[in-house]
Each structure stands twice: as C-alpha cells, then as structure tokens.
Amino acid sequence: MTVAPLVPPVPVADLGAAVDVLHAHGLRVTGARRLVIDALLAAERPVTADELAGTLGGRCDLTSVYRNLETLEAVGLVRHMHLGHGPGRYALAGAPEREHLVCDGCGAHLAVEPERMDGVRAAVRAAFGWQARFSHFPLAGLCPACTTTTGPGAPHHAHP
Structure with a gap:
C-alpha cells in the first residue's frame, strides 16, 4: 500500500x-x-x-x-x-487541496473542498479517535445514481 x-x-x-x-x-x-x-x-x-x-x-x-x-x-x-x-x-501541490469520493458501482469521482468533509472526519474521530483524511485515498461507496439503481445494501460491481 x-x-x-x-x-x-x-x-x-x-x-x-x-x-x-x-x-x-x-x-x-x-x-x-x-x-x-x-x-x-x-x-x-x-x-x-x-x-x-x-x-x-x-x-x-x-x-x-x-x-x-x-x-x-x-x-x-x-x-x-x-x-x-x-x-x-x-x-502539483499548489493546486487547491481536494478530498475525494469515488463510486464503487460506476467509478464516478467527486473532488470536494476539505471543509465539506469536516462532519465525516468529526464522526470518525468521535467513534475511533482517528483523524481521517480523504486526499490520498478516497472515501468509497455508492453515488446517488447507483444507490437508486441498486439500493443502498444491494450488491454491486464496479464497471471496467
């Protein structure tokens, strides 16, 4: 890794x-x-x-x-x-810092300003004591379209 x-x-x-x-x-x-x-x-x-x-x-x-x-x-x-x-x-490191979300279903990627992930980071810290960041590795899951198509708990497969 x-x-x-x-x-x-x-x-x-x-x-x-x-x-x-x-x-x-x-x-x-x-x-x-x-x-x-x-x-x-x-x-x-x-x-x-x-x-x-x-x-x-x-x-x-x-x-x-x-x-x-x-x-x-x-x-x-x-x-x-x-x-x-x-x-x-x-x-380049001079580019605006972004954190990332990626869809396991369709591969869609969303780059967001770090402050938009503060609530997620706070939840991880409260639950586990870890200071999370999503700039190197993304937060993976299902995008809204794939959640609607497959349902939040349904099995899914990434597109090639």
Missing part, C-alpha cells in the same frame, strides 16, 4: 518557483524534471504517469516520469492520490 507523504506541500505557480525549490533541496534541475513539471503545470486535473509520459511525446520515458514524480513528491512539489483501483494520479 502506498502511503500519503508527510512532507508539507510546497505550492508553486511556475517553473521558476519549482526550480528554486529543487535548488533549495540540493537537487539538480534535469531536462526530464523540467518536462514533468511543465506537463503538470499544463494539466487541468490530476493525471497518471502514463498520461504525463504521453504528453511528452517520447522526450521522457515512463520510468523517468515515475522517478521524477517520486523526487518531486519527496520535496513537496507534487501530491499523488488514488481514485479506486486504477493507477495513482499526480498534481
């Missing part, structure tokens, strides 16, 4: 700011790192490593993309999340 990073997020607005963060951590700014950061800056949503590699037109292979994402995450520039059973998705 992957673990959410404990490094504080470092929001950046552009490549220059990201380069400054890398230098502050004693890291080199390679061509591949620049490409990955540029692709994340251009992405309008969290993307998979495969999607990132695809946007780079062969200028950076998938292994290099993963390696650079790991390095960028270790210094707080990138966050990753899991939305169900698919591959991890990556975004």
Whole structure:
C-alpha cells in the first residue's frame, strides 16, 4: 500500500518557483524534471504517469516520469492520490487541496473542498479517535445514481 507523504506541500505557480525549490533541496534541475513539471503545470486535473509520459511525446520515458514524480513528491512539489483501483494520479501541490469520493458501482469521482468533509472526519474521530483524511485515498461507496439503481445494501460491481 502506498502511503500519503508527510512532507508539507510546497505550492508553486511556475517553473521558476519549482526550480528554486529543487535548488533549495540540493537537487539538480534535469531536462526530464523540467518536462514533468511543465506537463503538470499544463494539466487541468490530476493525471497518471502514463498520461504525463504521453504528453511528452517520447522526450521522457515512463520510468523517468515515475522517478521524477517520486523526487518531486519527496520535496513537496507534487501530491499523488488514488481514485479506486486504477493507477495513482499526480498534481502539483499548489493546486487547491481536494478530498475525494469515488463510486464503487460506476467509478464516478467527486473532488470536494476539505471543509465539506469536516462532519465525516468529526464522526470518525468521535467513534475511533482517528483523524481521517480523504486526499490520498478516497472515501468509497455508492453515488446517488447507483444507490437508486441498486439500493443502498444491494450488491454491486464496479464497471471496467
């Protein structure tokens, strides 16, 4: 199981700011790192490593993309999340923080502002003493459409 990073997020607005963060951590700014950061800056949503590699037109292979994402995450520039059973998705840490709900029935995904989940977090804390967060792994269940179709207790199967 992957673990959410404990490094504080470092929001950046552009490549220059990201380069400054890398230098502050004693890291080199390679061509591949620049490409990955540029692709994340251009992405309008969290993307998979495969999607990132695809946007780079062969200028950076998938292994290099993963390696650079790991390095960028270790210094707080990138966050990753899991939305169900698919591959991890990556975004710059400067993107507005979101928490996630995912439907086990149809795979629908809803990104919400963290404060909208405060009641859920409070209930988990009251019942178990745990401080829950849903930014790395989503809160899974059935969306309203699947609940209506299958009923709240009915068995369901995720769509491929």
